[in-house]
Amino acid sequence: MEIKYFAYIRDYTGEKRTSWNESVDDLADLLRQLSKKYGNKFRDAVFDEEQTDLNSEIIILVNGRHVQHLNGIHTKLAANDLVAIFPVVAGG
Amino acid sequence: MSSCYQGKLLRVNLTNGTISTESLNQEYAREYIGGRGLGTKMYCEEVGPNVAPLDPANNMYYLTGPLTGTGSPSSGRFMVITRGPLTNTIASSNSGGEFGAEMKFAGYDGFVIEGKSEKPVYLWIDNDKVEIKDASHIWGKEVPDTTDLLRTETSERAKISCIGPAGENLCKFACILNEMNRAAGRSGVGAVMGSKNLKAIAVKGNKPVYVANRDRFATAITEATKALKDNPVTGAGLKAYGTQILINILDQSNGLPVRNFRDSGTIEWADKTSGEYMIEHKNLVRNKGCFSCVIGCGRVTRTFKPYAGFGEGPEYEAGWGFGADCGISDIDAICQANFRCNELGIDAISMPTTIACAMELYESGYMPKEDAGCDLSFGNAAILKELVEKTAYREGIGNLLAEGSYRLAEHYGHAELSMSVKKQEMPAYEPRTLQGIGLEYATSNRGGCHVRGYMTSPEILGIPMKLDPAVTEGKAAVCKIFQDLTSAVDAAGFCLFTTFALDADIIAKVLSAGTGFEYTGEELMKCGERIWNLERVFNNACGFTGADDTLPPRILNEPQKNGAYKGSVNRLHEMLPEYYQLRGWNPSGVPTAEKMQDLNLKQL
Ligand code: SF4
Numbered sequence: 199m200e201i202k203y204f205a206y207i208r209d210y211t212g213e214k215r216t217s218w219n220e221s222v223d224d225l226a227d228l229l230r231q232l233s234k235k236y237g238n239k240f241r242d243a244v245f246d247e248e249q250t251d252l253n254s255e256i257i258i259l260v261n262g263r264h265v266q267h268l269n270g271i272h273t274k275l276a277a278n279d280l281v282a283i284f285p286v287v288a289g290g
Numbered sequence: 291m292s293s294c295y296q297g298k299l300l301r302v303n304l305t306n307g308t309i310s311t312e313s314l315n316q317e318y319a320r321e322y323i324g325g326r327g328l329g330t331k332m333y334c335e336e337v338g339p340n341v342a343p344l345d346p347a348n349n350m351y352y353l354t355g356p357l358t359g360t361g362s363p364s365s366g367r368f369m370v371i372t373r374g375p376l377t378n379t380i381a382s383s384n385s386g387g388e389f390g391a392e393m394k395f396a397g398y399d400g401f402v403i404e405g406k407s408e409k410p411v412y413l414w415i416d417n418d419k420v421e422i423k424d425a426s427h428i429w430g431k432e433v434p435d436t437t438d439l440l441r442t443e444t445s446e447r448a449k450i451s452c453i454g455p456a457g458e459n460l461c462k463f464a465c466i467l468n469e470m471n472r473a474a475g476r477s478g479v480g481a482v483m484g485s486k487n488l489k490a491i492a493v494k495g496n497k498p499v500y501v502a503n504r505d506r507f508a509t510a511i512t513e514a515t516k517a518l519k520d521n522p523v524t525g526a527g528l529k530a531y532g533t534q535i536l537i538n539i540l541d542q543s544n545g546l547p548v549r550n551f552r553d554s555g556t557i558e559w560a561d562k563t564s565g566e567y568m569i570e571h572k573n574l575v576r577n578k579g580c581f582s583c584v585i586g587c588g589r590v591t592r593t594f595k596p597y598a599g600f601g602e603g604p605e606y607e608a609g610w611g612f613g614a615d616c617g618i619s620d621i622d623a624i625c626q627a628n629f630r631c632n633e634l635g636i637d638a639i640s641m642p643t644t645i646a647c648a649m650e651l652y653e654s655g656y657m658p659k660e661d662a663g664c665d666l667s668f669g670n671a672a673i674l675k676e677l678v679e680k681t682a683y684r685e686g687i688g689n690l691l692a693e694g695s696y697r698l699a700e701h702y703g704h705a706e707l708s709m710s711v712k713k714q715e716m717p718a719y720e721p722r723t724l725q726g727i728g729l730e731y732a733t734s735n736r737g738g739c740h741v742r743g744y745m746t747s748p749e750i751l752g753i754p755m756k757l758d759p760a761v762t763e764g765k766a767a768v769c770k771i772f773q774d775l776t777s778a779v780d781a782a783g784f785c786l787f788t789t790f791a792l793d794a795d796i797i798a799k800v801l802s803a804g805t806g807f808e809y810t811g812e813e814l815m816k817c818g819e820r821i822w823n824l825e826r827v828f829n830n831a832c833g834f835t836g837a838d839d840t841l842p843p844r845i846l847n848e849p850q851k852n853g854a855y856k857g858s859v860n861r862l863h864e865m866l867p868e869y870y871q872l873r874g875w876n877p878s879g880v881p882t883a884e885k886m887q888d889l890n891l892k893q894l
Binding site for chain 2: 202204205206208214255257259261262263264266267282284285286287
């Protein structure tokens with residue numbers, strides 16, 4: 199699975215992208231695994247306060263589709279998926 | 291009663307040299323607010339639909355919003371309203387910077403420019419003293435030189451609004467630059483100014499701008515400022531990254547048009563042209579804001595050899611245009627071409643998109659090599675600067691480029707390759723991915739445009755609600771609301787970016803306290819609806835019909851070839867009838883008698 203990070207999320211991960219080969223069930227599972235790797239700042243950026251849902255200030259795309267229009271934090275993931283993580287900062 | 295209107299307009303006739311002032315029509319101000327609304331109302335009353343864009347009888351209205359020049363946050367804007375040569379529709383171009391506020395400080399809500407001077411002139415407005423001055427010595431000069439020279443000649447404190455060579459040479463998408471880098475950009479308002487032999491307006495003033503109710507105004511702007519600061523986009527994102535940050539998110543969302551919309555909505559090197567990359571690559575020098583702005587999205591930037599330069603921008607749409615749309619991945623070349631647009635006075639959206647169209651015509655063999663005069667293949671970064679310059683001076687292929695993509699493509703017998711609506715080029719959002727933006731482009735009153743609604747906000751950014759870009763259901767209603775709201779925001783003098791954080795109710799509070807007219811959020815939306823409908827009535831009177839509310843055939847018929855939206859086209863037919871119905875228009879796109887009455891509008 200390929201994961202890409204954008205804007206200030208890169209400050210928390212220290213990298214622009216990573217290949218993730220661990221077994222992953224759904225998006226929540228992936229974000230928990232990634233939070234272990236990157237630490238609290240990353241965790242707090244992607245999860246809400248209760249850590250049960252996505253932070254309202256995050257945009258996550260799976261294969262180009264906003265997870266809101268898939269199954270939210272419970273979106274199932276497969277080995278060759280592309281996940282992109284953005285903070286809500288953009289405007290134009 | 292005091293109010294944030296100055297209550298006075300300046301009228302200058304360049305044909306006979308007369309200068310006069312007149313009172314602001316309060317009834318119009320109440321119903322149309324100012325800026326885009328008031329300007330369109332005055333244009334319809336005074337000029338009407340029977341005057342061609344470059345005819346001396348085509349007036350120009352430089353109009354501030356009532357909030358311009360007050361302490362209201364991010365509301366220093368003004369608009370130029372006229373009929374545009376690119377589209378032949380009403381053209382309203384909005385600009386930030388400092389010029390609008392200075393108009394108010396000089397004591398005016400707006401300037402009405404009539405007629406045509408025999409020789410090049412500029413206006414020098416120093417409070418009540420207004421002169422028409424000879425501009426022969428600056429005619430032909432680029433925007434930075436013009437601005438510097440006029441400041442030296444008038445006052446170091448003067449604010450300058452001017453055209454570059456592109457406007458003088460009647461390039462159909464020439465713009466007007468304010469304080470060098472802030473453009474009234476689209477639809478060719480700079481060509482209208484050029485056709486009048488008006489090179490520039492210099493303005494300086496020191497009059498106060500009052501508000502109707504100081505305490506209420508202070509409370510309302512405190513609330514608005516807090517909302518802007520607390521919002522992730524207006525409080526942090528735009529300041530840190532500017533609008534070019536959108537490149538990656540549009541690319542990852544498969545909504546980034548590539549190579550004249552020929553290829554699907556993503557490109558492997560998008561990150562190399564992104565806002566993030568510009569920081570990493572040290573293009574970004576610092577950020578910069580317009581008058582009274584608490585957001586500060588502007589970027590002072592530099593580029594490196596072989597495309598060395600210094601200036602501002604690009605905004606996302608220009609960065610995308612010279613980048614993905616032309617198949618070019620070199621950020622320095624992209625920024626440099628954008629600098630040249632500002633220096634020469636060219637719209638940095640229609641320029642690259644017209645070049646992208648030329649590239650496709652060339653690669654398809656429709657444009658002969660002799661005509662091109664250079665290798666016009668997609669991806670050739672080395673030719674961008676030269677093409678911008680040739681366009682401004684109408685040299686070689688530039689003479690055709692200066693006509694815009696539609697007339698260019700039509701010249702070569704392939705008008706379908708122009709990615710335009712009503713002859714104005716569509717900006718940086720793929721309508722086969724974002725269904726709603728397709729409806730927005732098709733129905734925009736000045737042709738292809740992203741700031742006549744901004745459906746990207748709900749469809750990609752999830753603000754203020756998350757709408758699935760792939761569906762058409764419900765898009766007509768949201769598009770109408772966004773169009774009405776942005777019309778009112780433009781008229782008030784607020785920057786459109788405030789709508790990421792401010793809703794109609796907060797804006798109405800600020801406006802009421804400032805103007806002394808009482809608006810609820812609902813009434814504000816009705817003003818926006820009135821403005822939108824008046825623009826429509828004007829365009830219809832000019833001969834536009836529902837048949838013009840369409841998209842290029844490629845967008846409607848050619849499915850995307852790959853990516854998340856493989857197989858998709860824009861399904862405009864599923865949205866347009868509902869949109870007309872919600873607008874109270876008949877199936878041909880004409881406002882019904884009831885709707886006209888409801889909005890207090892008359893046929894022209
Ligand atoms: S948000 Fe940007 S464009 Fe709008 S007023 Fe502020 S600096 Fe100018």
